[in-house]
Amino acid sequence: MNLVNISEPGIKKSSEALCLGIDFGTTNSVCSVKINKKIIYIEDFKKRLLPSVVFYENQKALVGNQIKNKSISDLIFSVKRFFTDNPDQIIFDQVSAKKTAIDVSKEIFSYIKNISENFLKQNIDDCVLTVPAYFDEKARSGIMRSAFLAGFNVRRLINEPTAAAFAYGLEKKKRGLFLVYDLGGGTFDVSLLELREGVFRVIGTGGDARLGGDDFDILFAKSILKEFFSTNLSEIKNDLKIKIVKKCQSIKENFLKKNKILESINIGEEERKVNIDKELLNKSVEEPINKTITIVENLLNECNVNISSVDGLILVGGSTRLEIIKNKLVEKFNINIFSDLDPDLVVSCGAAMHGYELLNGSKNLLLDVTPLSLGIETMGGLMEKIIPRNSPIPAIREQIFTTNENSQTSIKIKILQGEREVTSANNTLDEFVLSGLEPKPAGIPRIKVRFSLDVDGILFVSAIDESSGKENNLVVKTNDQLSIQEMRELVSSSFQNAKKDIDLRLLIETKIKATKLINEINNVKPMMKKLCSSEESKEINNIIKLMKVELKSDNKDKINNLIDDLNEKTKNFAQKIIDSNFSNFVGKEIDTMDKS
Amino acid sequence: MTSSKNCWSCNKTIGYKDLVCKACGVLQKPVELNPFDVFSLAKKFEINKKILEDKYFKLQSLLHPDKFINASQEEKHFSNVHTSLVNNAFKILGDDVSRIKALLEYSGYQISENESFQDVSVLEEIMELQNMSMSVESESEKKKIQSHLKVKIKKEIKKISQFFNEKKYKDVHNSCIKLSYLQKININLK
Numbered sequence: 035m036n037l038v039n040i041s042e043p044g045i046k047k048s049s050e051a052l053c054l055g056i057d058f059g060t061t062n063s064v065c066s067v068k069i070n071k072k073i074i075y076i077e078d079f080k081k082r083l084l085p086s087v088v089f090y091e092n093q094k095a096l097v098g099n100q101i102k103n104k105s106i107s108d109l110i111f112s113v114k115r116f117f118t119d120n121p122d123q124i125i126f127d128q129v130s131a132k133k134t135a136i137d138v139s140k141e142i143f144s145y146i147k148n149i150s151e152n153f154l155k156q157n158i159d160d161c162v163l164t165v166p167a168y169f170d171e172k173a174r175s176g177i178m179r180s181a182f183l184a185g186f187n188v189r190r191l192i193n194e195p196t197a198a199a200f201a202y203g204l205e206k207k208k209r210g211l212f213l214v215y216d217l218g219g220g221t222f223d224v225s226l227l228e229l230r231e232g233v234f235r236v237i238g239t240g241g242d243a244r245l246g247g248d249d250f251d252i253l254f255a256k257s258i259l260k261e262f263f264s265t266n267l268s269e270i271k272n273d274l275k276i277k278i279v280k281k282c283q284s285i286k287e288n289f290l291k292k293n294k295i296l297e298s299i300n301i302g303e304e305e306r307k308v309n310i311d312k313e314l315l316n317k318s319v320e321e322p323i324n325k326t327i328t329i330v331e332n333l334l335n336e337c338n339v340n341i342s343s344v345d346g347l348i349l350v351g352g353s354t355r356l357e358i359i360k361n362k363l364v365e366k367f368n369i370n371i372f373s374d375l376d377p378d379l380v381v382s383c384g385a386a387m388h389g390y391e392l393l394n395g396s397k398n399l400l401l402d403v404t405p406l407s408l409g410i411e412t413m414g415g416l417m418e419k420i421i422p423r424n425s426p427i428p429a430i431r432e433q434i435f436t437t438n439e440n441s442q443t444s445i446k447i448k449i450l451q452g453e454r455e456v457t458s459a460n461n462t463l464d465e466f467v468l469s470g471l472e473p474k475p476a477g478i479p480r481i482k483v484r485f486s487l488d489v490d491g492i493l494f495v496s497a498i499d500e501s502s503g504k505e506n507n508l509v510v511k512t513n514d515q516l517s518i519q520e521m522r523e524l525v526s527s528s529f530q531n532a533k534k535d536i537d538l539r540l541l542i543e544t545k546i547k548a549t550k551l552i553n554e555i556n557n558v559k560p561m562m563k564k565l566c567s568s569e570e571s572k573e574i575n576n577i578i579k580l581m582k583v584e585l586k587s588d589n590k591d592k593i594n595n596l597i598d599d600l601n602e603k604t605k606n607f608a609q610k611i612i613d614s615n616f617s618n619f620v621g622k623e624i625d626t627m628d629k630s
Numbered sequence: 631m632t633s634s635k636n637c638w639s640c641n642k643t644i645g646y647k648d649l650v651c652k653a654c655g656v657l658q659k660p661v662e663l664n665p666f667d668v669f670s671l672a673k674k675f676e677i678n679k680k681i682l683e684d685k686y687f688k689l690q691s692l693l694h695p696d697k698f699i700n701a702s703q704e705e706k707h708f709s710n711v712h713t714s715l716v717n718n719a720f721k722i723l724g725d726d727v728s729r730i731k732a733l734l735e736y737s738g739y740q741i742s743e744n745e746s747f748q749d750v751s752v753l754e755e756i757m758e759l760q761n762m763s764m765s766v767e768s769e770s771e772k773k774k775i776q777s778h779l780k781v782k783i784k785k786e787i788k789k790i791s792q793f794f795n796e797k798k799y800k801d802v803h804n805s806c807i808k809l810s811y812l813q814k815i816n817i818n819l820k
Contacts, residue, residue, distance in 0.1 A: 189699055392699045399691050425721075428695060430714035488710060489695045 051393035053189060054150055054161040055385025057197070058142070058177065059086055060114045061219030061246070062352075063098075064382035065146050067154065068390035073383050078149045083352075083378060087111055088141050090131060097145035106276075112220060113138045115243070118169065121176030136180040143184030159187045162389035164381050167193040167225050167236040167405055170451055171463050174491050189392050191490040195225035196234045196402060197384030198350050202372050204229060205398055211237075211343055215363070216350035216381075217326065220246040224330050226337050226344075233401040235424055240333035245326070247353030250319045255282040257318035262308045263301055274302055289315055290355055316358045323359055327366055346370040352378040401426055404487055408463075411448040413438050414542035415457045420485045423453060427491060432484045434500075438546075440476050440553065444469035447483060447497050456538060468497045476553060541590045548581055548593050551600055565610040573603050638704070649692065649712070657698065657705045660712045665719035665732050673736055675794045677723060686720045727810045730790060730802060739799040749804060756811045763819045772819060779816045786812065 050069065054076075057064045062083040065076040075082045079099040088110045089096040101109065116125055116135035126133040150158055163181055165174055174191055181188050192200075195214035199205070204212060209230055216223040223241040227234055255278050256267045267275060281299060288295055289312050298307045334341055347369050349360070354377045364371060375383060391398055403426050409419040412435065420431050437445060445468050452460030471479055480500040487493050555578065562571050581596045634643050637651040638659055644651055647667070649658055666673045669685045691697070693712040698705050722728045734741060759779070766772045786809045793801040 190696070392696055395697075397691065399687070399694060400696070401690065401694070426717045428710045428714050429717055430711060431718070486710075486714075489713075 050390070052154070052156075052158050052160065053386070053389030053393045054146075054158060054186075055164075055197075055382045055387070055389050056143075056146060056161050056181075057164050057194070057382035057385060058114060058139070059218060060112050060221050061248075062086060062378070063142060063146065064379055065150055066379065066382045066386040067150070067158070068386045073386055074154075075379060075382070076146070076150045076153050084142075084146065084149075086113065086142055088113070088138050090126065090128075090133070093131060095141035095145075097142055100145075110138055113142070117173040117176050121172065121179070136176055136183070139177065139180035140183040143181045143186060147184055147186060159185065160189050160389065160393060161186045162190045162192060162385040162392065163188055164194045164197045164385050165191055166223060166239075167195055168223075168239045170406060170461065171408075171491070171493055178490065178492070188490075189389060192385060192388060192400065193225075193234075193236055193402060193405075194223075194350070194381050195227055195236065195348075196400070197381045197388065198348050199227055199229070199234060199384070200388055200400060201375055201380045201384035202348060205234070205400055210345035211339065213330065213344055213347040213369075214350055215326070215330065215347055215354065216241075217353040217359070218246050218351040219248050219353070220244070222246060222326050222329065224326070224333055226333055226339060233403065233426055235403045236405055237339070237424075238333050238337040239405075240329050240336070242325070242329060245322055247351075249322055250353060250356070251279050251283040251286060253318045253322070254286055254315055255279045257314055258282060258285075258299065258308070258310065259301065261314060262299070262306065263304075265301065270301060274300075285310060286315060286356075290357070315356075319356065319358065323362055326359075327362065330367075341367050341369065344369060346372055348372040348380070349377045350380055402489075402491075403427060404429065404491060406451050407453055408485060408487065408493060409450050410435075410483060411446075411450060411457045413546050416455060416542055417450050417452070417457050417460055420483065421487055425487075427487050428489045430484065430486045432482055435481045435483055436477050437471070437474070437479050437481075438476055440557070441473035442476065442479075443471045443473055445471065445479075445481055445497070447495065449493070449495055463493070464495075466495075466497075468499060470502065471499050472502060475557065476550070541588055544590050544593050544597070545585055548585060548597055551597060552578055552581060555600075555604065562607065566607050570603070570607065574600070574607070577603060657693070657701070657708045657712070659708055660715055663715070663719075664736055665722045665729075666736070668716060668719035669723065671723070673733060675730065675733055675791050677729065679724070682720070682723055686716065689716045726787065727806060727813065730806045730809075733794070734799055734802060734806075737797075737799055739803065741803065752804075752808050756808070756815070759812070759815055763815050766819070776816070776819060779812055779819070783809065783812050783816070 052067050052069065055066050055068075063086050064083060066073050067076070068074070078084050081099055084098040085101075087098060087101060089101045089104050089108060090110075096104075110126055110133075113125065113135050116123065117139075119135075121135045123134060124132050125135050126138060147158070161181065163177065165177055169177075178188050178191060194216065198214050198216075199212055204210070207229060210228075212227045212229065214223075214225045214227060216225075221241065221243050222245040223239065225239045226237040228237050229235075252267070259265050259267055259270075259278070267278070270278065278299070278301065281297075285295055285297055293312045295310050296307060297310060298305055334344075344367075347363060347367070349371060354360070354373070360371055360373060363369065388400055390396075403424045404421060405423065407417075407419045407423040408421045409417050412418045418433070418435075420433055421429050435445070446465060447468060448457070448465040449463045450457060450460045451463050454460050468481065471481075482498045482500055484496045484498070485493065486495075555574065562574070566574070577596055577600045581593065581600065584592050584596060633646055635646050635648075635658075636642065637644050637654060637656065639656040640651060640654040642651065642653040644653070644658070646661065647663070650656065651658060664673070669682060669689070671677065671682070671685070690713065693709055693716060695706065695709045695713060698709040701709070722732050731741060759775075759782075763775055766775060786805055790802055790805045790809065793799070793805060
């Protein structure tokens with residue numbers, strides 16, 4: 035590679051702006067940049083994969099390949115997993131230092147920045163970061179914050195499967211459905227992407243946060259020990275166990291080129307030369323691979339997509355190099371497989387390509403959508419969706435809300451993310467209070483809530499009281515957070531629970547309707563004596579009493595019947611109010627009554 | 631309607647609907663437009679989806695924040711708002727029901743949210759279809775209902791088109807309600 039020529043200081047060969055494409059992975063991170071029409075991978079100790087591992091030594095952080103001969107128990111692994119949980123929680127707690135997931139990731143980003151600048155021999159601040167498609171608001175803004183803290187100017191966040199598709203140039207096609215099968219060291223993710231009119235939509239995601247290539251190594255080690263030494267891995271001491279698994283990992287990698295391998299293996303008491311056949315590897319990893327295939331099938335079922343309408347499957351993640359995976363996928367799905375690009379590097383490559391186009395201009399367009407619906411809580415604990423799932427971003431939506439009680443002077447805006455009808459089943463991102471409203475009858479104030487979701491998927495919310503101009507706003511930040519598994523369940527359970535949710539919604543709406551009606555009648559009660567006969571008043575009051583009892587139950591039909599009764603009985607009364615020239619006296623309450 | 635405005639950056643006089651200043655090339659402040667005007671399309675019910683998509687693409691490649699990555703804060707902000715407006719307008723025009731509502735609004739017809747739908751025969755028809763689709767058991771049965779729905783939807787769209795031509799907006803609205811029910815059943819069936 036002619037790297038030095040390109041980037042030697044002082045000899046600026048082109049006026050291209052450089053932008054790193056960073057794939058911040060659970061196990062390994064990869065970083066690349068597009069220069070002179072070529073993708074260059076940043077190397078660290080001559081390796082393209084940087085283990086996403088941090089070790090703190092007297093306040094100083096060592097990262098990735100820098101770490102040598104340290105006990106595993108002192109290392110911080112898989113920091114990415116904490117982002118879907120809560121990026122601000124302390125994950126490393128020692129007398130010398132307390133570190134959050136954001137702090138630890140910041141060390142990795144700083145290190146990436148450092149090695150990139152050394153490698154390219156020039157300063158570089160711009161980057162495009164990739165994140166899993168299921169990452170929500172808080173995880174996205176958390177990861178962006180740690181990169182910012184490391185001195186990066188994050189130009190864009192894009193979804194990992196979208197980056198992989200971009201690396202294969204699929205955005206140039208007009209339409210199609212694609213599966214992205216991402217099997218890394220410790221996690222398995224599968225996404226279904228729909229490409230339509232140049233917009234990538236993530237239709238659905240599935241996976242297993244605890245299944246990856248590391249499991250393959252352990253299973254393979256177990257098979258070898260059983261086959262040649264008739265012993266169990268669990269009977270071997272810890273230190274040696276790690277050595278054996280590492281050895282099996284390298285044998286596994288050698289099987290990419292060979293079918294038979296002669297290798298000497300040491301299990302403590304004895305060392306023996308054994309002749310291993312590739313079939314042994316294939317057999318030992320068959321079970322987890324079948325598991326991934328089931329997960330793919332479930333995703334297709336959940337999205338209601340037939341495999342025959344999928345145009346291709348992209349392989350991502352180092353573990354997908356195993357031939358048996360490709361063979362099994364073809365055998366099962368009979369599908370066109372994209373595997374020409376290095377599966378370890380493809381996500382970073384797509385990010386670097388996109389970064390280059392961002393800074394240097396391009397005809398290509400990469401349009402993304404929001405993976406989960408965003409909205410606020412309304413009366414009775416229901417979620418009102420303001421930006422529905424799969425809306426192209428950026429998206430700005432406004433909706434008018436009103437008060438629920440008379441003389442309400444403040445309103446709580448609770449921001450939610452998820453697909454369910456009921457607030458409690460969704461994820462609460464944040465909340466704030468808009469106070470100082472002028473006291474007015476229920477239903478009169480107009481509160482404009484504005485959701486602005488920017489192109490990186492970061493949300494800004496504002497609420498404004500249209501009459502007073504009072505405003506409150508915030509950028510959604512972190513709080514307690516959902517786990518990866520919960521994220522996935524959120525989407526699938528919204529289908530399963532749809533019926534239950536709708537029933538519950540109808541019940542809650544009925545109750546609100548009834549309560550409103552009672553309030554409205556109470557508002558005009560002073561006139562009841564003047565306008566209604568004592569018999570009419572009595573009847574109306576009786577229904578209200580019954581209704582109040584029924585409101586404590588969950589009998590929707592009964593409440594509905596009472597609403598009809600009450601409407602019927604008050605018809606006369608309402609007409610009289612309108613007829614008589616009391617409109618000035620009661621003012622706005624009549625407005626509310628007419629509307630209902 | 632105003633036909634011209636001044637560029638916020640260089641103050642030259644330019645067209646009211648111009649997105650970019652012809653003189654200095656700077657992105658203009660978004661103005662409120664009807665979804666049809668966003669794409670400079672005739673305010674008609676019939677729409678050529680292919681043309682709409684092409685126009686959507688052209689606008690996105692002109693306005694998307696990715697194209698303003700090195701621009702001033704103002705332009706970045708305008709690009710964000712512009713793209714959101716284009717996304718919203720595309721969604722409205724791409725969907726039959728929301729396009730009808732936008733056109734009704736433009737024609738001056740008031741859609742009252744609280745008005746309940748009274749046509750009992752239509753409601754009965756919808757209920758029956760709903761029950762049929764809920765109790766569907768086999769794939770062939772599902773296909774049968776789907777094709778049945780397809781015919782009904784097509785018929786309703788034809789009716790709406792005619793009502794629009796005759797400026798019978800009340801009828802458009804009623805048909806539109808029926809259409810939205812039919813489409814909901816169709817989606818739930820999938």
